[in-house]
Amino acid sequence: MDLFTFLKPKNELEGSQSSAESMPFIPDSLWVKCPACNNMLLASDLQENHRVCTKCNHHFRMSARERIELLSDENSFTEFDSEMISDDILNFPNYKEKLEAAREKSGEKESVVTGKCTIGNMDVVLCVMSPDFMMGSMGTVTGEKITRAFEYATENRLPVIVCTVSGGARMQEGILSLMQMAKTSGAVKRHSDEGLLYITVITDPTTGGVTASFAMEGDIILSEPNALVGFAGPRVVEQTTHTKLPKGFQKAEFVQDKGFIDAVVQRKDLRKTLSTLLIMHNVKENS
Amino acid sequence: MSAYDKVQAARNSKRLTAVDYIGKMFGSSFFELHGDRRFGDDKAIVAGLAMLYDVPITVIAIEKGRNTKERMARNFGSANPEGYRKALRLMKQAEKFHRPVLCLVDTSGAYPGIDAEERGQGLAIAENLMEMMTLKTPILSVLIGEGGSGGALALAVADEVWMLEDSIYSVISPEGCASILWKDSTKAPEASECLKLTSHDLFDLGVVERIIREPSNIDDRKMFEGLKMLIARTFDKNLALDTERLLQTRYARFRRLGSHS
Numbered sequence: 033m034d035l036f037t038f039l040k041p042k043n044e045l046e047g048s049q050s051s052a053e054s055m056p057f058i059p060d061s062l063w064v065k066c067p068a069c070n071n072m073l074l075a076s077d078l079q080e081n082h083r084v085c086t087k088c089n090h091h092f093r094m095s096a097r098e099r100i101e102l103l104s105d106e107n108s109f110t111e112f113d114s115e116m117i118s119d120d121i122l123n124f125p126n127y128k129e130k131l132e133a134a135r136e137k138s139g140e141k142e143s144v145v146t147g148k149c150t151i152g153n154m155d156v157v158l159c160v161m162s163p164d165f166m167m168g169s170m171g172t173v174t175g176e177k178i179t180r181a182f183e184y185a186t187e188n189r190l191p192v193i194v195c196t197v198s199g200g201a202r203m204q205e206g207i208l209s210l211m212q213m214a215k216t217s218g219a220v221k222r223h224s225d226e227g228l229l230y231i232t233v234i235t236d237p238t239t240g241g242v243t244a245s246f247a248m249e250g251d252i253i254l255s256e257p258n259a260l261v262g263f264a265g266p267r268v269v270e271q272t273t274h275t276k277l278p279k280g281f282q283k284a285e286f287v288q289d290k291g292f293i294d295a296v297v298q299r300k301d302l303r304k305t306l307s308t309l310l311i312m313h314n315v316k317e318n319s
Numbered sequence: 320m321s322a323y324d325k326v327q328a329a330r331n332s333k334r335l336t337a338v339d340y341i342g343k344m345f346g347s348s349f350f351e352l353h354g355d356r357r358f359g360d361d362k363a364i365v366a367g368l369a370m371l372y373d374v375p376i377t378v379i380a381i382e383k384g385r386n387t388k389e390r391m392a393r394n395f396g397s398a399n400p401e402g403y404r405k406a407l408r409l410m411k412q413a414e415k416f417h418r419p420v421l422c423l424v425d426t427s428g429a430y431p432g433i434d435a436e437e438r439g440q441g442l443a444i445a446e447n448l449m450e451m452m453t454l455k456t457p458i459l460s461v462l463i464g465e466g467g468s469g470g471a472l473a474l475a476v477a478d479e480v481w482m483l484e485d486s487i488y489s490v491i492s493p494e495g496c497a498s499i500l501w502k503d504s505t506k507a508p509e510a511s512e513c514l515k516l517t518s519h520d521l522f523d524l525g526v527v528e529r530i531i532r533e534p535s536n537i538d539d540r541k542m543f544e545g546l547k548m549l550i551a552r553t554f555d556k557n558l559a560l561d562t563e564r565l566l567q568t569r570y571a572r573f574r575r576l577g578s579h580s
């Protein structure tokens with residue numbers, strides 16, 4: 033990335049593939065332009081501030097690993113199923129290459145990282161989706177890993193926290209990716225029926241099959257500020273209805289106003305908020 | 320028939336719609352129940368009680384409409400959140416009276432409207448997926464035309480899922496897939512092949528249990544009688560299971576789809 037990459041603020045989904053938003057942190061680029069306020073930020077300041085713009089509070093996207101580091105107690109994260117990879121079941125054109133590129137870009141094997149950790153010394157199962165891996169699209173491995181994480185949590189009577197970011201189901205895995213919505217929902221329901229806590233943290237953007245399954249199934253649904261959250265993407269809605277979208281449409285604050293999000297939480301407060309909620313649900317300290 | 324021929328057959332405006340199936344199989348025994356008791360009555364979803372021979376069942380169907388006027392009234396079979404909530408209300412009612420639930424699915428997808436989003440389309444679908452997985456009564460879903468993504472799945476978490484031979488079931492429309500993949504929605508025929516969305520593809524992938532022969536016309540009495548008998552036999556079998564076994568089997572059915580080791 034060169035020093036002054038000028039990026040027009042775009043529709044979040046459109047920009048997701050190419051903008052600085054989704055670029056992993058590159059230590060040798062000194063400056064980053066905030067897509068919201070256009071200010072140039074010192075990359076190290078941005079990193080220091082958990083990738084939140086120091087001028088306008090714009091929340092940049094965050095890699096799965098950065099988020100795990102942000103939320104979990106130091107060195108407490110143990111990953112599950114880290115070697116699980118998608119096979120190109122349908123022999124879909126260019127899918128193998130896409131997977132390869134996504135692995136390269138994100139450093140992850142799939143679009144979600146799952147595992148257990150402690151937060152405020154309390155045991156939790158934590159699943160974090162990756163914006164750098166095909167924009168968190170839900171394939172069969174994504175669904176399988178999330179399902180296994182919930183099954184583990186049910187068996188060990190642990191709460192689950194899922195941080196979502198997703199463009200939706202992964203069309204390259206066809207109907208089997210759609211089936212992951214049912215599969216994960218089933219695992220969430222079994223966890224819930226055992227009286228266990230599930231907290232969703234919605235981050236920008238969360239749409240499609242993930243919104244219409246586990247993202248909306250939390251006992252408590254939190255969101256980062258200004259995150260896009262919806263079932264149909266804004267462009268599809270605009271094209272279908274031929275109507276100008278209302279101001280703030282599908283943004284976290286708007287969706288909270290409509291009654292579908294419990295609280296919008298600043299990134300800097302996220303870890304403490306989660307820890308407080310865990311305490312309120314009598315989650316036991318790690319012994 | 321190519322995959323795209325199937326797509327066109329599934330969407331054909333002369334194709335029988337859900338109310339035709341209800342009329343042919345249940346006749347005047349069908350009693351429609353309206354509304355979600357929260358917001359309104361979504362006409363894209365037709366639901367009610369019917370007699371399957373001597374057994375009362377709950378029928379929930381997505382209806383596209385059979386002519387222009389009906390199609391407008393039915394929103395072309397694209398449900399809003401209140402449609403899915405009506406479906407869920409009647410599934411819960413069926414559970415209370417231990418009535419089996421028959422879902423007939425025919426939709427290009429859940430409605431992507433401003434109002435639909437504002438009223439929680441994603442949540443409405445998500446709640447159905449969760450609740451259907453543990454609904455303590457047998458559920459059978461039959462795809463009779465288009466099975467469009469999450470909007471179809473919201474009525475297809477069932478003990479068994481069947482497809483009419485020329486129906487389709489897909490994670491995305493072939494046009495949508497083609498425009499993302501090749502920036503060209505006219506390549507829908509190629510996308511249809513890639514997506515593996517025909518009844519035979521889905522049977523091979525283990526996503527559906529049974530393929531149903533197409534009725535050759537609206538008066539194909541033998542076909543409807545056959546389908547009705549198969550439905551009755553399946554409900555009989557599942558009503559005989561104890562609830563725990565029924566739900567365990569339903570969970571396992573979805574659990575194995577796209578599993579990895």
Ligand SMILES: [Zn+2]
Pocket residue numbers: 066067068069070071085086087088089090
């Ligand atoms: Zn800024």
